[in-house]
Every structure is written in C-alpha cells, then in structure tokens.
Amino acid sequence: MECVFGLVGKGFAIVAADTSAVHSILLHKNNEDKIMLLDSHKLVAASGEPGDRVQFTEYVQKNVSLYKFRNGIPLTTAAAANFTRGELATALRKNPYSVNILIAGYDEECGASLYYIDYIATLHKVDKGAFGYGSYFSLSTMDRHYREDMSVEEAIELVDKCILEIRSRLVVAPPNFVIKIVDKDGARDYAWRQSVQDVTTAAV
Amino acid sequence: MSRRYDSRTTIFSPEGRLYQVEYAMEAIGNAGSAIGILSKDGVVLIGEKKVTSKLLQTSTSSEKMYKIDDHVACAVAGIMSDANILINTARVQAQRYTFMYQEPMPVEQLVQSLCDTKQGYTQFGGLRPFGVSFLFAGWDKNHGFQLYMSDPSGNYGGWKAAAVGANNQAAQSILKQDYKEDATREEAVELALKVLSKTMDSTSLTSEKLELAEVFLTPSGSVKYHLHSPDSLTKLLLKHGVTQPAAESS
Numbered sequence: 001m002e003c004v005f006g007l008v009g010k011g012f013a014i015v016a017a018d019t020s021a022v023h024s025i026l027l028h029k030n031n032e033d034k035i036m037l038l039d040s041h042k043l044v045a046a047s048g049e050p051g052d053r054v055q056f057t058e059y060v061q062k063n064v065s066l067y068k069f070r071n072g073i074p075l076t077t078a079a080a081a082n083f084t085r086g087e088l089a090t091a092l093r094k095n096p097y098s099v100n101i102l103i104a105g106y107d108e109e110c111g112a113s114l115y116y117i118d119y120i121a122t123l124h125k126v127d128k129g130a131f132g133y134g135s136y137f138s139l140s141t142m143d144r145h146y147r148e149d150m151s152v153e154e155a156i157e158l159v160d161k162c163i164l165e166i167r168s169r170l171v172v173a174p175p176n177f178v179i180k181i182v183d184k185d186g187a188r189d190y191a192w193r194q195s196v197q198d199v200t201t202a203a204v
Numbered sequence: 205m206s207r208r209y210d211s212r213t214t215i216f217s218p219e220g221r222l223y224q225v226e227y228a229m230e231a232i233g234n235a236g237s238a239i240g241i242l243s244k245d246g247v248v249l250i251g252e253k254k255v256t257s258k259l260l261q262t263s264t265s266s267e268k269m270y271k272i273d274d275h276v277a278c279a280v281a282g283i284m285s286d287a288n289i290l291i292n293t294a295r296v297q298a299q300r301y302t303f304m305y306q307e308p309m310p311v312e313q314l315v316q317s318l319c320d321t322k323q324g325y326t327q328f329g330g331l332r333p334f335g336v337s338f339l340f341a342g343w344d345k346n347h348g349f350q351l352y353m354s355d356p357s358g359n360y361g362g363w364k365a366a367a368v369g370a371n372n373q374a375a376q377s378i379l380k381q382d383y384k385e386d387a388t389r390e391e392a393v394e395l396a397l398k399v400l401s402k403t404m405d406s407t408s409l410t411s412e413k414l415e416l417a418e419v420f421l422t423p424s425g426s427v428k429y430h431l432h433s434p435d436s437l438t439k440l441l442l443k444h445g446v447t448q449p450a451a452e453s454s
Binding site: 079083 | 306
C-alpha cells in the first residue's frame with residue numbers, strides 16, 4: 001500500500017512517497033511526511049511498519065548528526081547508506097526493523113546518488129528505485145521513460161507519470177504524495193500532489 | 205615528589221599530577237627515537253633502532269614502523285610489547301570503521317579513537333598506562349597528508365614535524381629551525397636523516413640502525429606506505445652525506 005520511489009537526474013536526486021498513515025482499514029491521516037532530512041544534503045524516504053519507520057530513521061538521523069559533531073565533517077551519502085545497512089543487518093537476526101529505505105544525497109565529489117536499502121539489509125546504489133505495491137507501476141514507468149542526466153522538469157514529469165499510474169491502477173491507491181529533491185543547494189521539499197485534502201469540519 | 209601517590213595510576217597527586225603517566229613518558233625518553241616530517245607530497249617517518257645485531261631477520265620484523273591500514277602507518281617509541289597491543293587495537297578500529305562505512309577511516313578519527321583507549325588507562329581500571337608514544341602518518345581525502353603525535357596520557361596533536369623517544373627535545377628544536385613548509389618528500393627525507401644523525405647517541409649512522417618509511421600517493425591516486433630496504437637506506441645515507449661518524453654524541 002505504501003508507495004516510495006525515487007530517481008537520479010543531472011546533479012540532483014528526487015524521491016516521492018505517499019502520505020497516508022494507515023492502521024488496518026482506517027486512514028489516520030493523509031498528510032504524513034515519510035521523507036526525512038538526514039542532514040543538509042541527504043534525504044531518506046522510508047516505508048514499512050510505522051513505529052519502526054520513525055524509530056529507525058530517527059536513529060540513523062541522530063547518528064549522522066553525532067558523527068558530524070564529533071568529527072567536524074559530514075558523512076558522505078555512501079557512508080551513511082552503508083551505516084544504515086549495517087544497522088539493519090545487525091538487527092536482522094534478533095529484532096529486525098520492518099523498514100524499506102531510499103537514501104538520496106548530494107556529495108561534492110560524486111554528485112547526486114540514490115541508495116536502495118530493503119528491510120533485510122540489501123544495499124544497492126541505483127539510478128531509480130521503488131518499494132511497495134506501487135513499485136510494480138512506478139518501476140515499469142521509470143524503466144520506460146528514464147534517461148540519464150534528466151533535468152528537474154523532465155524528472156518531475158516522470159514522477160507525475162508514476163503517481164498517475166499508481167492512482168489509476170493500484171486498487172488501494174494512496175491519494176496524496178510528497179516529492180522532495182536534493183542537489184548541490186541542499187535537501188528540500190519540492191511539491192505535494194494532493195487529490196484529497198483533509199476534511200476539518202463535517203459537511204452539514 | 206610524593207612517592208605515596210605513585211602506585212595507583214588513577215589518582216592525582218596533591219600537586220595535580222598523574223605520576224604514572226609521567227613515569228611512562230620517562231620510559232619512552234630512554235627508548236629509540238623516532239621523527240616524523242610532513243611534506244607537501246607525503247609524510248616521512250624515521251626511527252632509530254635500539255636492537256641491532258646482524259642476526260636480526262630484518263625482512264620479517266620491523267622494530268619501529270608499522271602499517272595500521274592502507275592509508276595510515278605509524279612509528280613507535282617506547283615499550284615494544286605495549287606498542288604491539290595498541291597497534292593491534294588501532295588496526296581493529298580502522299577495520300571496524302571501514303566495515304561500518306565502507307570507506308577508509310579519517311586519520312584524525314583513528315588517532316583520536318586510539319588516544320581514547322589510552323586515556324582510559326589513566327582514569328579507571330587500575331592498570332598502568334601504555335609506555336608508548338606514536339607518530340601517525342597518513343592520508344585521507346578530507347585533509348590530505350597528516351602527521352599526528354600521541355603520548356601515554358592520551359593527548360594528541362597534529363604536527364608538521366615531530367620527534368618522540370630519546371633526545372626528542374633536541375630533535376624538536378633542530379626541526380623547528382630547519383623545517384620548511386613547502387618541502388618535497390625528498391627534502392623531508394634529507395632533513396629527517398640529518399636531524400637523526402645529530403641527535404642519535406651512537407657514533408656512526410648505518411642502515412642497520414635506522415628504519416625509514418614514507419607515506420605518499422601513487423600516480424593512480426592510491427596511498428602507498430614504503431618501508432626502505434637496508435640497501436636503499438645505505439644509498440640515501442651516502443647521497444645526503446650522513447654516513448660519516450657524528451662529530452660528538454648529543
């Protein structure tokens with residue numbers, strides 16, 4: 001049900017995630033932000049067991065911060081991704097975290113990068129990646145239209161194509177998505193794609 | 205000097221000193237000296253060997269120089285058996301970092317980590333401090349070539365040129381005068397040989413009494429640690445004119 005996907009463009013990486021917080025048949029909220037800022041130039045989009053998702057990503061975020069305070073330099077995206085994978089791997093045969101993660105980051109030496117880390121500590125450096133049922137649609141759409149060194153506009157067009165595909169073909173498609181971008185200027189929100197807004201007052 | 209505060213490492217004396225730590229440094233002051241010099245294209249480490257015998261198998265054992273990781277090496281002054289423990293600790297710490305981050309451990313972090321270990325032996329556990337001082341030479345992508353010196357207290361500092369072991373103060377003052385900022389590795393080797401020849405107690409300088417190592421980048425960009433062979437050392441000693449017996453022992 002949870003849809004997370006991302007891709008690398010020319011000098012940037014984009015991740016998109018659905019914003020539904022689901023508990024069995026109930027939708028708690030439809031504006032839950034599942035993409036966290038790991039540091040100024042890294043994003044982590046996570047899907048999975050809600051408690052684990054927040055716990056684990058915050059744990060990684062705080063460790064990344066601690067490294068920076070201790071050593072005066074930030075971790076590279078590759079180092080942060082490998083650290084994350086290591087933590088999942090260590091926990092795996094005792095108390096596994098049920099969290100799938102896409103880490104997107106920008107480093108001066110190697111530009112933008114995207115890392116796919118699944119809940120059993122698989123790590124891949126990828127140009128495009130996706131998790132969840134939505135991945136059946138988004139990955140196929142990205143395979144069809146993705147090119148190397150796409151511009152931001154082209155990449156967003158592709159992201160929107162994926163969101164459209166998910167909305168029209170996935171039976172319990174999440175209505176809303178958040179898109180975030182990371183490039184040399186840092187990690188930040190790009191846009192929200194909302195087809196259903198929260199209703200604050202009951203219709204009379 | 206208050207003898208009654210000597211025996212426990214983990215207490216201060218009334219004057220606020222840690223005697224065991226100071227005694228450890230005293231022990232190092234009697235050991236073979238080591239000098240490190242930073243140049244713009246590499247770091248040079250040179251050490252004076254105290255165990256010299258032609259029966260020594262020099263190809264398999266090194267007394268002063270050790271490789272910690274592909275990008276970090278160190279020179280040792282002090283109690284050799286203590287040094288072996290710490291070198292192993294440093295090697296494990298470096299590999300642990302690489303296992304976690306899949307990247308080489310930044311040199312300063314490695315030194316800091318080892319010094320944290322050494323500090324523990326001055327504060328708790330009731331064990332004596334390690335009687336070793338190190339000169340760490342390495343390269344990382346953050347700060348390029350670096351030279352660090354650490355002592356039994358667990359303090360460390362980054363240096364352009366440093367000396368540990370016997371006559372280190374004399375060596376340090378000569379280095380202060382003769383060190384040049386933009387020296388090349390070759391010039392650093394020459395300076396190291398000259399300083400050691402002036403501060404060593406022995407009457408003549410031969411390749412059996414020395415160990416010389418360099419840390420530099422190969423043309424392909426990888427870090428290389430090169431320990432000179434005795435023949436190479438002899439050639440260098442001749443080239444820089446330091447094989448003659450020193451005029452007086454320091």
